[in-house]
Amino acid sequence: MAVMQFQQLAYFLAVAETRHFTRAAERMRVAQPSLSQQIRALERDVGAALFHRIRGNVTLTEAGETLLPIARRILAETESAYRAIRELDELGRGRVRLGATPSLCTGLLPAMLAAFRRDYPGIELVLHESGSRDLQTALSEGGLDLAMIVDSRVHDDARLESRALFVEDLVVISPKDAPAPVRGRMPIAALRGQPLVMFRQGYDLREATVAACRAEGFDPLFAIEGGEMDAVLELVQAGLGLAVVPSTVVGDRFRRTRFTEPGLNRVVRLAYRRDVEQPRAVRALQEAVVQYLGGGVARLPPGMRPLVGR
Template identity: 45%
Template sequence: MNLEQLRSFAEVARIGHFTRAAERLHVAQPSLSRQIATLEAEFGVDLFHRARGRVTLTAAGERLLPLARRMLADAETARDEMAELVGLARGRVRLGATPTLCTTLVAEVLAEFRARHPGIDVEIVERGSRSLIEALGEGGLDLALIVTSVSSGTGRAALSLEPLLQERLVVVSAADAPDPFTGAGPGSPISLSLLAGIPLVAFPENYDLRVALDAAFAAAGLTPEVAVTGAEMDATLSFAERGIGVAVVPAMVALERRNLRITPLADPDLRRTISVARRADMAPTHASAAFRTVIGEVAESLAATHAQEPRYLEPIPVG
């Protein structure tokens, strides 16, 4: 077994097709097929179910895939570490982040990191928190910026999780339209009961934000009035700007949008924790350690910028 065989196996598993995987790897299709056949012969099991035009993993292939990805990631990490140790002015950081953080915190972090370390390449993977945790466990990422509720955890003992910020969820509405919450007083936090009576732009049901809000309404015995459901974040903000409905979003995505009015929520539990995660069983590379430092500094700066009441962002003390 060698890394090229594992790389071929992982790419076929990802694409589900031998010919397209060979094209992505820039090898001849017969050569790739031989690598897979050699790997199967060495293990004594079939790794793929082969059907016309499509291949899928067998039970053995499912077991091997996360191990193969981890071994390939560890090999890349070793190359990066050795390059840094011999003084080459290069390196790489693989950062995962949720979509809302990519447009806010990550953008600020990247700008600062590139100014300090222009020779280090940064690869961004944009997914939901659960998917990012899986990628970390498989060795596909160095760091991940994830969001959780205050009480939830990763469920993975092999991960190191460092909370950075607590971010309030806020209600956004069209800035050029009448305030839908005039009864609460300008800028006053609003209750869920008041929010439930205003047409709402709701995220898809699998969104963590949607799950948290639905749970809060249910706990209060409320059924919200929904104007639109199923919109992604960019569309949700645009709908709110046009006055189609109000939306509950993380504070950071709304703070710089002048076409939106921001109204805080009175429920103190409607907030989320932003954390940076990494594999606990792997020492960070020099590049990822430097990136982690910048993340912490930018997070502190953002919290200080918005420290006035209402506190949309609050730093979480270390320890």
């Protein structure tokens, strides 16, 4: 069917719904004589009158009643096809602003985003690295499309929706060439009096460590505070103190000491705005994250347990 015939069907539907040629022309933003001309051309094409025009009253003929549901279906399917094509084009040139904590940027994200990039090379990825509190603020204010943040933060903001991705164990790290702080697993109470390298305000790791210590009846001792993830790791390596970090960032550089059961861990969630319709490129990354973690694509680091189905 030619483009003009689609336009004729759209004009026909406007008249059928308004029962008025002038109002239909206003809806379609065309001059009324042009609309009437196209309706007459459509009637010639189908070989039957579509409207009764009696003293200003416009009603459908039997042929018009027959054509009406067909026209609606054709126009709806055409719009769906255009929308699908636009979304495919968007996947070829979209842009996604993703926020993540420094530990995720160090441990999980490089391999995951590399896999996504192979599937969608045209989508521009913008990565914003910060603590969970800052990421939540940026997401709520529209500065991010998605954010991987710690569970405790998500429920503070009614504008956010989220999905649990995985549980990540927290461990104590110390220089590899230094004695272990304790033999075997370490109770949280053993952190009492130990100098700690502490993250800056706004990091969930800082708050988790402080809360765990206070639950045992003491305030932690800070040897130095205010660092980002890379700085904390380097300061521990230099011997300034211990640090509580996700097990996924430790690697082979440090001595790793696990906590006694039930230990310390955190749930990482993928958060997004509930009041915003996400572009196709953003939805594609959401689906890719879930597939990567739960579909057997990834070899997840030790200490990380997925919460999405495998």
